[in-house]
Amino acid sequence: MLQDTHGILIQQTENVQGARQIRFTNVQEIVATESILKAYIHEAIEVEKAGLEVNFKKNEEFIIPEELHNKFDEIPALKTAFEALTPGRQRAYILYFSQPKQSKTRESRVEKSMQKILDGKGLKD
Numbered sequence: 001m002l003q004d005t006h007g008i009l010i011q012q013t014e015n016v017q018g019a020r021q022i023r024f025t026n027v028q029e030i031v032a033t034e035s036i037l038k039a040y041i042h043e044a045i046e047v048e049k050a051g052l053e054v055n056f057k058k059n060e061e062f063i064i065p066e067e068l069h070n071k072f073d074e075i076p077a078l079k080t081a082f083e084a085l086t087p088g089r090q091r092a093y094i095l096y097f098s099q100p101k102q103s104k105t106r107e108s109r110v111e112k113s114m115q116k117i118l119d120g121k122g123l124k125d
Contacts, residue, residue: 002043006036018054065097067106071114081118089122096123 002009002020009020022037024030030037072079082090093113100106116125 002040002047006033008033008036008040062091062094063098064094065106065110067103067110068094068097071110075114078114078117081120084120085117085122092123093117 004020008022010023011020022040068082072082082093085093096113097106097109100109113123116123
């Protein structure tokens with residue numbers, strides 16, 4: 001992972017764990033930061049050569065919404081099917097189910113996604 005000594009790297013969204021961006025609004029910003037950008041690129045190359053990797057959060061670290069837990073208790077096959085999904089698919093569902101503020105909406109999302117989970121499909125499949 002880059003050091004970001006100049007504090008110019010931006011996390012895309014709160015759920016993106018590793019990737020960072022540098023955003024520009026005009027060409028002059030690129031020209032003005034040319035030496036910094038070159039230094040970041042060289043550091044990125046060294047990180048890649050060294051084989052360094054980002055320590056991603058494990059799925060166990062994500063909070064499973066109560067509405068999904070309730071469905072797991074109600075339908076054990078759903079829990080089994082969910083656990084059989086790839087970690088990325090599990091994470092996508094957890095994040096999708098966790099987004100709404102209202103329990104009713106979270107519950108609706110779980111209901112609508114149950115068959116896809118039982119079929120072993122991801123959120124976007």
